[in-house]
Amino acid sequence: MSLKYSSFDGAGLPMGEPALALVLGDFGRDAALRFGAVLAAAERAFIQRHLPADAPFFDEHRRLTLTLVGDLPYVKQEWLASYARQSKPLDEAILVGFPGGPSPEQVQARLGVLALEAMRGPVGRGCRRVLVLLPCNTLAPVAWGLATSFRSPRSIQRLLAAADWHTRENTQAFIQQLSGVALSFPTVPEAVIQRAEREGATHLLPMGTEGIAQTYRQALSRQHSALELVGLPPGGQDQVLRAIQAAIAADGEARDEARRALEELTSRSRVAHGPGLLAIEACTDLDYGVGLDSNAIYAEEIVRLAYGDPADTSQSPSRSRSSSLSLSKVNSP
Numbered sequence: 001m002s003l004k005y006s007s008f009d010g011a012g013l014p015m016g017e018p019a020l021a022l023v024l025g026d027f028g029r030d031a032a033l034r035f036g037a038v039l040a041a042a043e044r045a046f047i048q049r050h051l052p053a054d055a056p057f058f059d060e061h062r063r064l065t066l067t068l069v070g071d072l073p074y075v076k077q078e079w080l081a082s083y084a085r086q087s088k089p090l091d092e093a094i095l096v097g098f099p100g101g102p103s104p105e106q107v108q109a110r111l112g113v114l115a116l117e118a119m120r121g122p123v124g125r126g127c128r129r130v131l132v133l134l135p136c137n138t139l140a141p142v143a144w145g146l147a148t149s150f151r152s153p154r155s156i157q158r159l160l161a162a163a164d165w166h167t168r169e170n171t172q173a174f175i176q177q178l179s180g181v182a183l184s185f186p187t188v189p190e191a192v193i194q195r196a197e198r199e200g201a202t203h204l205l206p207m208g209t210e211g212i213a214q215t216y217r218q219a220l221s222r223q224h225s226a227l228e229l230v231g232l233p234p235g236g237q238d239q240v241l242r243a244i245q246a247a248i249a250a251d252g253e254a255r256d257e258a259r260r261a262l263e264e265l266t267s268r269s270r271v272a273h274g275p276g277l278l279a280i281e282a283c284t285d286l287d288y289g290v291g292l293d294s295n296a297i298y299a300e301e302i303v304r305l306a307y308g309d310p311a312d313t314s315q316s317p318s319r320s321r322s323s324s325l326s327l328s329k330v331n332s333p
Contacts, residue, residue, distance in 0.1 A: 020065050188297075
């Protein structure tokens with residue numbers, strides 16, 4: 001499958017069919033909306049580099065269409081019902097990847113339902129290229145799982161059964177129709193790894209929810225990368241979780257304290273591993289500027305992938321060798 005539109009016409013318009021960027025959001029919502037804005041800005045910057053020097057930019061130049069879906073009442077229905085039964089206020093255990101919270105695997109099937117339903121309209125209007133985006137490091141295993149589930153009509157049916165989802169009228173026909181649609185499930189960790197390799201990094205320090213190190217270990221293996229993973233020092237995970245909570249709560253004082261803690265963590269790691277270490281804010285809600293913004297990297301890599309311009313790094317922080325993003329992908333018409 002190719003999602004590349006690397007040919008541009010004389011007006012600077014990218015040649016080729018549009019692609020749907022389907023963002024599964026609400027992890028958390030503010031961060032998902034920020035990602036939509038970052039993706040739009042990255043696409044605009046890319047297009048402007050290909051326009052004639054005196055040509056103005058219009059949104060009509062874009063070839064990425066955008067759908068953002070956020071439906072936590074559906075995705076986390078089971079856990080929300082448990083809180084309601086106990087008349088218990090929500091706490092951090094409602095969050096995926098937090099102690100006591102749902103695992104990525106537990107929300108995978110219902111996220112798949114959201115993706116399937118969100119594709120229905122665009123595919124019905126003729127869209128034949130879909131990138132399912134989860135701007136969340138913790139949920140990378142969900143993307144890998146969904147890529148497997150969307151490989152055939154039968155596996156899609158198994159996904160729907162796991163979600164206990166009763167199919168709508170004409171759903172069977174729509175599922176068959178997906179065999180003619182190019183589906184891709186790129187992940188944040190894989191995008192970060194591609195960027196880190198182009199930057200010439202030697203070590204990665206991902207800061208995120210519990211289990212983020214294992215997720216990056218899987219991504220490194222999938223990418224056959226020689227980068228070395230650096231773990232957080234003792235107590236570091238608790239500090240990162242507090243930073244995530246402070247960001248979600250928009251608590252200014254707690255954010256200031258969290259930033260200082262993250263700066264100390266990254267400083268100690270750089271002393272231990274040298275200048276080749278890249279610290280990654282590997283959570284959608286981490287926006288402290290202490291490490292590289294994983295979702296900004298993700299957005300830039302998605303645009304490079306969609307428009308097929310892996311060699312153009314002139315406006316990117318990385319200026320070394322080019323490398324295309326490795327995708328979990330299915331259905332290559």
